[in-house]
Amino acid sequence: MSKNLKSTTLVIKGGTVVDATGERVADVVIENSVVKEIGKNLRADSTLDASGCIVSPGFVDLHTHMREPGREDCETIATASRAGARGGYTALVAMPNTDPAQDNVAVVEFVREQGRRAGLVDVLPSGCITVGRQGSTLAPMAELAKVGVQIFTDDGNGVQDPVLMRRAMEYAKGLGITLAQHCEVTSLTLGAAMNECCCSSDMGVPGWPALAEELMVARDIDLVRLTGARMHFLHLSTARSVDLVRAAKTEGLPITAEVTPHHLSLTQELLCGFDPLYKVNPPLRSMGDVRALKAGVADGTIDAIATDHAPHARRDKELPLDQAPPGMLGLETALGVVLGSLDLSMTQIVALMSQRPAQIAKAVEHGNDVAAGARANLCVFDPQIVWQVNPKQLASKSTNTPFVGRQLRGRVRHTIFNGNAVVIDGEAQK
Amino acid sequence: MKHLRSIDELGIDGLERILQLSKVMAEINSRPVPKVPALRGKTVVSLFLEDSTRTRLSFETAAKRLSADTMTFSVSTSSANKGESLRDTVETISDMGVDAFVVRHKSAGVPWQMSAWTSASIVNAGDGAHQHPTQALVDCYTVREAFGRERFEGLNLTIVGDIKHSRVARSNIQAFSMLGAQITLVAPPTLLPPDIDHWPVRVSNNLERELASTNVLYMLRLQSERMAQGHVPTLREYGDQFGLTAQRVAMLPPESFVMHPGPMNRGVEMQIDPGDLANSLIHRQVANGVAVRMAALFDVLSGDQPNADAGAVDGLNREVA
Amino acid sequence: MSGADVRRAITRIAHEIVERNNGVQNLVIVGLQRGGTWIADAIGDSILAIEKDQRVPVGAIDVSMYRDDFSLRPIVVGAISSIPCDVSGATVVLVDDVLFTGRTVRAALEGINNYGRPRAVQLAVLIDRGHRELPIRPDYVGKNLPTQLGDEVVVTSDGVSVTAAKS
Numbered sequence: 065m066s067k068n069l070k071s072t073t074l075v076i077k078g079g080t081v082v083d084a085t086g087e088r089v090a091d092v093v094i095e096n097s098v099v100k101e102i103g104k105n106l107r108a109d110s111t112l113d114a115s116g117c118i119v120s121p122g123f124v125d126l127h128t129h130m131r132e133p134g135r136e137d138c139e140t141i142a143t144a145s146r147a148g149a150r151g152g153y154t155a156l157v158a159m160p161n162t163d164p165a166q167d168n169v170a171v172v173e174f175v176r177e178q179g180r181r182a183g184l185v186d187v188l189p190s191g192c193i194t195v196g197r198q199g200s201t202l203a204p205m206a207e208l209a210k211v212g213v214q215i216f217t218d219d220g221n222g223v224q225d226p227v228l229m230r231r232a233m234e235y236a237k238g239l240g241i242t243l244a245q246h247c248e249v250t251s252l253t254l255g256a257a258m259n260e261c262c263c264s265s266d267m268g269v270p271g272w273p274a275l276a277e278e279l280m281v282a283r284d285i286d287l288v289r290l291t292g293a294r295m296h297f298l299h300l301s302t303a304r305s306v307d308l309v310r311a312a313k314t315e316g317l318p319i320t321a322e323v324t325p326h327h328l329s330l331t332q333e334l335l336c337g338f339d340p341l342y343k344v345n346p347p348l349r350s351m352g353d354v355r356a357l358k359a360g361v362a363d364g365t366i367d368a369i370a371t372d373h374a375p376h377a378r379r380d381k382e383l384p385l386d387q388a389p390p391g392m393l394g395l396e397t398a399l400g401v402v403l404g405s406l407d408l409s410m411t412q413i414v415a416l417m418s419q420r421p422a423q424i425a426k427a428v429e430h431g432n433d434v435a436a437g438a439r440a441n442l443c444v445f446d447p448q449i450v451w452q453v454n455p456k457q458l459a460s461k462s463t464n465t466p467f468v469g470r471q472l473r474g475r476v477r478h479t480i481f482n483g484n485a486v487v488i489d490g491e492a493q494k
Numbered sequence: 495m496k497h498l499r500s501i502d503e504l505g506i507d508g509l510e511r512i513l514q515l516s517k518v519m520a521e522i523n524s525r526p527v528p529k530v531p532a533l534r535g536k537t538v539v540s541l542f543l544e545d546s547t548r549t550r551l552s553f554e555t556a557a558k559r560l561s562a563d564t565m566t567f568s569v570s571t572s573s574a575n576k577g578e579s580l581r582d583t584v585e586t587i588s589d590m591g592v593d594a595f596v597v598r599h600k601s602a603g604v605p606w607q608m609s610a611w612t613s614a615s616i617v618n619a620g621d622g623a624h625q626h627p628t629q630a631l632v633d634c635y636t637v638r639e640a641f642g643r644e645r646f647e648g649l650n651l652t653i654v655g656d657i658k659h660s661r662v663a664r665s666n667i668q669a670f671s672m673l674g675a676q677i678t679l680v681a682p683p684t685l686l687p688p689d690i691d692h693w694p695v696r697v698s699n700n701l702e703r704e705l706a707s708t709n710v711l712y713m714l715r716l717q718s719e720r721m722a723q724g725h726v727p728t729l730r731e732y733g734d735q736f737g738l739t740a741q742r743v744a745m746l747p748p749e750s751f752v753m754h755p756g757p758m759n760r761g762v763e764m765q766i767d768p769g770d771l772a773n774s775l776i777h778r779q780v781a782n783g784v785a786v787r788m789a790a791l792f793d794v795l796s797g798d799q800p801n802a803d804a805g806a807v808d809g810l811n812r813e814v815a
Numbered sequence: 816m817s818g819a820d821v822r823r824a825i826t827r828i829a830h831e832i833v834e835r836n837n838g839v840q841n842l843v844i845v846g847l848q849r850g851g852t853w854i855a856d857a858i859g860d861s862i863l864a865i866e867k868d869q870r871v872p873v874g875a876i877d878v879s880m881y882r883d884d885f886s887l888r889p890i891v892v893g894a895i896s897s898i899p900c901d902v903s904g905a906t907v908v909l910v911d912d913v914l915f916t917g918r919t920v921r922a923a924l925e926g927i928n929n930y931g932r933p934r935a936v937q938l939a940v941l942i943d944r945g946h947r948e949l950p951i952r953p954d955y956v957g958k959n960l961p962t963q964l965g966d967e968v969v970v971t972s973d974g975v976s977v978t979a980a981k982s
Contacts, residue, residue, distance in 0.1 A: 265687035268602050268623030268664055273688070338603025382581045384601030386622070518877070521895045527929040530880035560880075 072096065074485065075106050076478070079114030079444060082410045083121055083433040084419055092119055094440040097483035101436055112478050112485060114444045120414040122154025122441040122479060124421040124430050125395065126244075126322055127219070127298060127370035130156070130187070132178060133171065134163025138462045139375035141178035141187060144395070146459040146492045147373070148185045151395040152443035152476035155186040155422065155430045160197070161220035167192035167203040169211055176212075183494065184486045186441075188425055190215040193232050193243060199224050202232055209239045214426045217244035219298055220345075222280050224250060229284065233293035242424065244296040247280035247305070248272075248346065257385045258335040259347040267336065269385065272347045274302040281305045285312045288319055296424055297321040299372050301346040303356030310365040320424050322370035323357050325401035326392055330354075330466060340381050340388030342466050344374070347390075361406060361416065368421040371398050375462035393465040396458050400472025403447055410447070418443070444478040451475050459492060496794045499605040499618040500625040501668035508793070509634070509672055513644075515789035516635050516782070522559065523785050533560035536593040536795050541583070542568045542619070544600040548756065548780075549619050549628075553596045556787035562593075562795070580604070581611050588612040594795055597621075615794045623659045629755055630665035632786045634673060636778045637710055640751055646675035652704050654680045654736055655714030655763055656725075658687045662755045663714060667695060678704050680736065684725045701736050705745040710775075713738055713754045716762050729762050737765040743773075751775045816958060816975040821941065824957035825854060828939050829861035831955050832908055839869045841905045841934070847923050848877040848894045850912035850970065854941055857972075858910060874898040876909075881922035896926070903931035908954075912970040914940040917951030942975060944968050 076092040081102065091106040092099060125148060131139040139147075141158070148156045158175055160166030166175060172189045179187025191208040195201050197218040205216055216236065222245055223229045236243050253272045258264050260271025281297060285308060288295045300306060300321050309321045326344065331351055334342040342348060360366040374391025381388055402413065422431025429439040450473050455463035479487035486493050498504060504512075522528055538557040542550050550568070557564045567583070584595070594615040597605055602622030609616060620626040637651075638644055651670050657663045657679050667677055671694040678696045679686065686697065698704050705711070716732055726732040738752065743766060746752075753775045758764045768774050816824070836842055839862060846855025852875045859873035877896045909923050920938060927933060941957035946964060958975075962968060965980025 260688050262689040262692055265689045265693075266664070268625075268659070268661060268687075271688065338606045379579055379581075382579065382607070384580070384599065384607065384622075385603045386601045518880075518895050521897070522880070522929075525898075525929050526931055529929060531925070532880040 073100065073108035074110050074112060074480075074483070075108035076112045076114045076119055076442070076444060076480070077106075079117045079119040080410075081119045081434050082414050084411070084415065085433055087410060092434060092442070094480065094483050097440055099434060099436055099438045099440050102434060112444065112488065114478070116448065117444045117446045117477055118410055118414075119434065119442060119444050121418040121422070121431050121434060122443045122481065123152045123398070123417040124155040124157075124425055124427055125153050125371050125373065125398075126157045126215070126296070126368055126421045126425055127324075128156040128158055128373045128395065129161065129375065129391070130158045130175070131375055132162065133174065138377045139460060141175060142182040143459060143461045144373070144375075145179060145182040145184040145187065147393075147395040149479045149481065149487045149492055150459050150476060150490065151398055152417075152445055152479055153185055153395060154441035154443070154479065154481050155188055155425065155427045157215055157425050158187050158189045159219045160190050160192045160217065165192050165196050166190065167195050167197070169207055172208060172211060172213060183481075184492065185481060186427065186430065188427060189213060190217055190219075190244070192216065193218045193223055194228065197221050199228065202228070202235060205232075205235060205241065206239055209241050213241070215242050215244050215296065215424075217246065217298065219244065219246045221250070222246045222248045226283060226287070230287055230291065233287050233291040233295070237291055237293040242294045242296050242426075244298050245280065245284055246298050246345075247277045247284070247300075249276045249279050252276035252279075255386060256347070257343055259332040259349045261332050261350060263332055263336055267338070272345075274304060274349065274353070277302055277346055278304045278308065281308050285309070285317065285319065288312070288317050289315070292318070294318040295320075299324050299327065299346060299370065300357065300360075300366065301327050301349050301353060303353050306356050306360035306365055310360065310363075313365060320367045321360075321365065322368045322421070323361060323366050324370060324372045325394060325398045325405070326466060328354060328357055328361070328405040329401050334466070335385070338385045340383065340385050341392075341464055341468070343385060343388055343390045344372075344392050345390040358406060362408060367416075368424060369398065369402055369416045370421065371395050373460075375460055376464045378463060381464050391464070393458065393460050393462060396460065397453055397465060397467045397472060399445055399476060400451070400474045401467065403474035404472060440480050440483040442480040443476060444480070445474065445476045447474045449473070449475050495613055495615055497605070497609070497616045498627055498790050498794050499616055501627050501630055501665045501672070504627060506672045509631070509669060512631055512786070512789045512793050513635055513638065515792060516631070516786045519785040519788040519792070520782070522788070529559050529561060531561045532792055533557070533562035533795055536562045537565065537591060538562045538594045538596060538791060538795075539565045539567065539587055539592050541587070541595050541597040542566070543580075544598050544620065546598055546620070549598065552783040553617075553619060553787050553791075555784050556791055559784070559788055560792060562791070565592075580608075584608050584611045588614060594791065617790060617794055620661055623661050623664070625665045626661040627665050628787055628790050629662050630669040631790060632779055632782050633666055633712070633753060633755070634669050635786050636753070636775050636782050637751075639778065639782070640775055644673075646670060646673040649675045649709045650678065650707050651675045651710045651712060652678045652680055652708040653712045653714065654701060654738075656685045656716050656720060657681050657714070658685050658725075659717070659720075660714050666712065667693060671695075678708075680704055682726060682732070682735065685720070702742065702745060705742060706747060708746060709750050711738070711746060711750065711752045713752065713763050715755070715757065715759050718759070718762075733762050733765060737763050739765045740770070743771065746773070753779060755779070818973040821957070821970070821972060821974060824941060825857045826861050828955045828957060829858050829865060832858070832937075832939065833862060833865055835937075835954070836906055839866055839871050842871050843898075843900060843902055843905045843907050844871055844873045845898065845907055845909055845923075845927065846873070846875050847909060847911040847919060848875055848879075848896070851910045853972065854912060855910040858939065872899045874900075876923055876926050878919055878922040878926055881925045883918060883922065898930050901931055902927060902933045904934050906935045906937065907933045908937045908939055910939045912941050913968050914938070914943045914951070914953055915946055917947045917949035920951045921949055941970055942968060
């Protein structure tokens with residue numbers, strides 16, 4: 065394998081190409097930043113070995129917390145980009161709960177520029193729905209839409225006031241943007257550190273009832289029906305949320321939904337040891353919820369996998385359970401966890417990780433079929449390789465992965481971003 | 495490393511062992527010089543990050559009577575106020591050479607988190623609303639003393655009050671059911687935890703209906719904040735429905751007892767002066783506190799050790815080679 | 816020693832105690848848990864037979880809390896001590912079945928001090944098997960029995976047995 069990346073053509077050799085059109089064994093030649101040719105026995109100036117691997121459009125994460133500006137101690141746009149690239153992502157939607165928040169053009173442009181400087185993935189900043197995510201006045205969504213922001217969310221918080229949410233939806237409809245909701249009625253979750261369940265009663269820890277999510281899902285579905293705005297539900301976590309979205313979709317409402325890898329694989333019992341590593345919003349739920357989420361993914365109710373990658377300083381995750389901030393890393397373990405949790409075809413997996421989130425994010429250069437002329441944003445991954453998660457070996461600046469010490473099957477080998485191999489054999493090239 | 499963090503972690507064997515040891519400690523406390531060298535050379539640190547004078551003094555007295563060296567870190571003196579994390583505090587103290595921490599914290603789970611930062615034994619003096627194992631041990635010991643029996647089959651324990659936020663209730667439910675008692679919880683629905691179908695208890699919202707069959711009435715303190723948080727409409731309504739009045743005391747059967755872990759909220763859950771209660775065990779609960787905590791510290795710190803030289807004494811105090 | 820020998824030894828020791836102390840005034844018999852308590856009771860009964868209407872108080876002391884080797888062996892608490900009267904100013908006769916290294920008696924001396932300050936402490940043992948490690952000597956001995964360090968000596972009311980150490 066040649067390491068000279070300045071050559072004009074690159075061939076990804078010996079892999080199985082998987083996209084919406086299906087699966088086929090083929091070599092893929094890239095020239096400059098686009099796919100040039102797909103076929104058998106192709107040659108180019110340099111080669112990336114893809115034997116035993118799947119070659120797919122690069123993954124798109126609808127939900128990454130990059131922590132810059134404001135918390136560069138636990139992650140920066142550069143380190144998050146590196147983590148994303150190693151996880152097979154070529155585009156990341158940056159969540160707006162930065163400090164200052166992404167509720168104005170200056171911050172949005174800063175985030176975008178930092179992403180360009182890192183040069184490993186497309187960083188797509190989202191905007192806030194309300195100023196400072198405070199939930200009281202609308203953010204300047206038109207200004208932000210003008211500079212290319214497609215998704216607006218107060219993530220970290222849900223918009224509590226139904227009137228304000230209605231206004232936001234009416235406004236959004238006019239702009240053609242997508243609103244994304246972190247569904248949580250905060251008055252029902254005061255002081256909560258985990259799911260409200262038998263465990264939380266035994267532990268004497270206030271719980272987050274499933275209803276706190278479902279009430280807002282139901283409310284927003286009704287508001288979508290009223291206003292016609294496009295709504296994307298972030299990190300759904302309960303069985304009933306899935307049922308509500310399924311019913312809404314049969315009505316043809318413009319609703320999409322995502323689920324995180326951790327909600328597909330981990331349950332509330334992990335909190336019994338009081339380890340804040342497993343504390344997340346929305347919380348890990350019951351086995352029944354996990355099953356319902358998997359069924360929702362299988363039948364298309366849930367459109368996309370999104371990591372909700374949330375780095376936290378070790379010091380913060382060592383606080384007592386009720387004081388520790390919620391959140392888990394996700395970019396570098398997503399593929400392995402998803403392959404281990406879902407019993408679906410590779411085509412479906414790729415749709416969930418790449419094609420569908422790219423459509424929702426309107427990231428037109430991502431999630432496309434691997435065809436001549438398409439922008440070369442690709443992921444080459446080995447679906448069989450078994451590896452152990454070691455927090456110290458992750459590219460993220462933080463180490464709060466709940467999969468620490470676990471064995472996962474499936475790992476990204478190479479990532480191609482805009483025609484450049486930014487990850488080769490698992491190593492980020494910058 | 496041995497810990498005493500929760501009743502379920504302690505188990506029935508540990509529970510029995512500590513209750514038996516408490517009798518030995520009670521005798522030691524009755525001597526003119528109530529001190530034994532059993533924990534000489536051991537250092538016990540009180541880490542009380544939630545205020546409590548009574549429990550802290552009880553533990554410190556217990557440690558001193560076993561000749562342990564003691565150190566105290568409490569809310570006001572700790573450098574937690576200066577932004578030092580709990581982990582930093584625990585590791586710093588550990589570096590000084592500590593055999594056991596006695597820790598009280600307003601957050602549940604801290605005694606388990608601490609084990610990642612120190613190899614010392616952890617004794618839980620109360621973690622949030624989760625567990626208060628030594629209180630349950632004191633209460634079991636006191637009931638054994640009052641009824642003159644070691645198993646509680648046929649004994650009805652009724653716990654009244656803010657179960658949802660009570661670590662004393664959680665520990666006592668485990669301990670008393672391990673000893674065979676029948677347990678009834680009495681509280682307004684808002685003060686019961688949301689998911690307790692799997693608890694070994696009956697539940698009632700009506701205090702007076704339960705009194706005639708109650709052998710031990712255990713009153714929990716209602717914090718005044720609960721009204722502000724919307725759990726009860728007013729403290730007065732709570733007191734009317736669930737408070738202990740003279741009239742309700744009269745409804746208890748003969749040879750029944752009243753208990754309270756202290757401190758009391760007079761006029762709320764206690765509407766009768768405890769001094770007027772003929773069948774109160776509250777003083778015994780306090781009196782037994784030191785002996786039971788001596789037993790707890792002894793059990794945790796004098797555990798399995800490497801083997802002997804000649805001249806050592808075996809368990810039956812026969813000298814063996 | 817047979818059971819009868821043991822009985823006779825106890826009776827003799829009882830007589831010696833009364834003789835040496837010129838009667839039973841201010842006398843307290845304290846058996847060491849657990850091996851010495853039945854012997855202490857027996858001595859108490861014997862003295863009652865000798866001095867007719869004078870019952871000497873008999874107590875028991877558990878020494879497990881006073882051992883000097885906490886770091887070497889786990890402490891298993893024997894039984895609860897019970898000292899029936901004030902020992903301050905009294906003559907305490909400690910009673911044990913076997914005297915070996917002397918460490919148990921040292922522990923008992925420390926324990927007795929927590930109850931008060933006796934005028935004097937004397938020691939009665941049924942068997943002295945030698946191998947002292949501390950300057951402890953008995954005032955009253957049933958029998959001197961030379962043993963090997965590894966031997967096991969068991970004393971009951973049915974007699975004394977010595978099991979040789981496995982070589």
